[in-house]
């Protein structure tokens with residue numbers, strides 16, 4: 001295959017993509033696949049001789065779509081969305097065609113500079129203070145890890161950068177029990193250790209109690225430990241819990257701790273001013289992450305980290321070996337120094353295309369619709385006998401259960417075998433509950449209200 005073939009086949013791929021997207025509603029959201037069935041259709045050994053792309057493309061069509069969970073299906077209500085606007089798909093095609101590596105400014109000036117401008121656009125779109133700058137990571141997990149590594153090194157007076165952690169006091173991190181597992185992972189990977197991630201009790205709204213945070217920090221200081229940082233959440237993964245950002249940041253500042261706010265999912269909603277009260281006070285944070293790849297239409301992967309001051313993170317992550325020196329360009333931003341990997345994809349292009357193709361107003365309308373439809377749906381299904389709303393809508397996420405744990409679990413299996421919609425579960429206050437999360441880019445009110453229809457069909461007399 002050469003570039004002439006690529007031209008021909010990429011047009012075929014575009015036609016296939018159009019047909020795929022326009023027939024998604026006719027497919028079950030989650031495939032009826034059994035484990036191992038896809039692998040069994042592939043040869044055990046790699047080909048020695050070249051094969052015609054025609055055959056490869058044909059196999060793709062027979063093997064892949066039927067064994068795919070359709071994340072862009074308008075009735076995907078599971079996990080969080082990984083929504084992808086058509087404009088972002090086009091940008092990804094172009095980024096793929098260029099296949100540039102943006103580790104340094106000089107390895108792709110456009111990638112670095114468009115990333116800088118997109119960070120500025122998004123800062124304004126979310127209503128954040130002008131001092132924030134930032135970068136794009138692959139995932140919120142990596143952004144949170146970067147912030148935790150900064151907390152670690154700042155707390156040791158940067159000794160850990162060269163000496164590691166041996167011999168020093170225990171470093172301590174603080175987060176609420178509703179915080180995403182990526183924080184536990186960062187505690188592990190940073191060498192701080194999961195046992196040193198203190199989970200602060202939450203109140204009746206599942207938000208961190210600032211007084212409990214203060215007490216935990218004081219207790220650790222009294223025990224001779226070294227508090228390193230606080231991780232707060234706006235829109236927790238399980239049920240959408242939001243910590244009181246302003247009050248918790250005040251406590252953290254009192255103890256001179258580095259702070260990170262995880263708004264991976266809910267951050268996108270902050271393009272609408274009416275939701276910003278959910279993270280009121282966020283301008284005082286050192287680091288904030290949100291994923292445009294979840295709810296803003298810039299397809300996976302695209303996690304934006306805002307930094308009040310990039311210098312500490314660069315001090316933790318930035319290295320300049322001889323072969324990465326950029327002669328005479330020391331003042332220039334080289335984004336690899338802000339992130340964990342050296343290599344970087346051109347992720348800013350899909351933000352540029354998406355923000356321009358829909359405008360902030362178009363994106364706000366989508367998010368407002370999702371929030372309004374989730375509320376309408378929750379109200380509707382609350383009238384179905386046996387259904388109980390267990391947590392009310394937090395933006396576009398709510399949970400419900402059906403009679404008891406066993407009946408709820410059985411209902412979830414029936415729902416996902418039915419295929420019209422896809423829902424997933426969590427555990428809340430010890431009980432098995434089903435999550436409903438609205439946010440796919442093309443979903444309509446009818447798609448959302450289908451959930452009520454499916455529940456009526458599948459609970460009737462069961």
Ligand SMILES: *Cc1c(COP(=O)(O)O)cnc(C)c1O
Pocket residue numbers: 080138139140141142180182233235236237262263264265291303
């Ligand atoms: C989805 C999510 C994450 C993890 O995001 P990745 O980009 O997949 O690493 C972290 N925190 C919260 C609150 C999330 O919703």
